[in-house]
Amino acid sequence: MKTVLITGAASGLGWEIAKVFHQRGDHLLLIDRDADGLTARATELKERVSTLACDLTDANAIEQISQQVDALGSLDVLVNNAGITQRSLAAKTNPAVMKKVMAVDWQAPMELALALLPALYKTRGAIINIGSMAGWMPVPGRAGYCAAKSALAQFFEVLRMEEADNGIHVLMVYPSFLDTPIEKNALGGDGQPAKHARSTVGRIDDAGELARNIVKALDQRKPRLFPNRFTLFASILWRIAPGFFQRMTRKRFAVELEQR
Template structure:
């Protein structure tokens, strides 16, 4: 396989960094986007001097940052084979105690930015018959207490790209939706509280917390096979069935499992 031209958002940490290392080792050309300029520079340096690495500092939580990222991609790459929408943000706060600006930021990073990047790169992706990879979440299928904004954004993300896949099928565009559960990344460490500051309580989880590197390998294998969807954790897939078949039972169990969220006032 010849070297591809790949764009990765949120590339400096967590799953984005795991994907970066794995794809760089395969010989691909990478454009790494992250809002943390210092960490991004350190990551680039750790990979060594290479013409295969380009970086862009951009905050995908605002319109200006999204525009900056697109401009950098177009200036750097004449061709785009893969867009990996990995950057994400979450919150841990009850819906009724969450400021609108927090919800707006979560929606911008988790939905608006992936959509605008995909549409802005669509001509290049059509030309290469390339791929878009989106990091969805189990929270896009089923309710999770204290994550109303995040659930909404991930649900919208899945719906938009499921539609885009169907519409672009004749153009050869491949869309991979990844639906993980809880992964050991910075997204939860950097979770917002309802007031926009850092969340003050630890996250609740269902099942175990997986590591980024094994998930990155699963995503790359799914990309190579041009799969439509990846469900890395079987237990979460079963939980989604419970939500669909017995939603009242699911909500009862969720309120017990995530009771700590109801205690936040």
């Protein structure tokens, strides 16, 4: 039995990942800011589950989580899943919103991983990060989110190389559009809920299917998982024909550019 820590575990992809690991017989440490949601999930799972309600951006959150891991005695897998997004033009976005997105999507996963590396060294464990294809290519109306997910990707791609000799496995997951609450809770430029619906390209993937594929990729010790091949192609197009990519993307995401 392994011990698996999952952030943002009360709903969406985090909860789907939790169910897959629990079905395998692992012990879960579920982290989320939604205390009531965590209680409901723990009740549903019934056994082999611990919870901690906290906001990952709080000053003492990382220390609280580290103490919980120490109390459990070991850690095999850290899943950095918690995230937030925004839908607003950069020029119309309060810098505080950008700062919040960066704090949740990059700083918190980075700090948590570094704090828990000593525990992961003991088990030669793994870190799973839920990135985004938005970190690989520009998306109108998502400047803060693109920047944060790009920082997340770069940091953990480097960390994989640096920690390989210590037995630490890093799996970067790069989904595109998922059917999860993250988009429903997207921030607008003023920090309030975004007022317009999101634009999408390609299919909207199922969170349950992605969760199963993530755990399978972990078992196979893959370094990266690109669930949506269409979006992967788009990211390659961005690199080889950036002008064409931007013209096509402006058309597809025209609604974003109208939010002036």
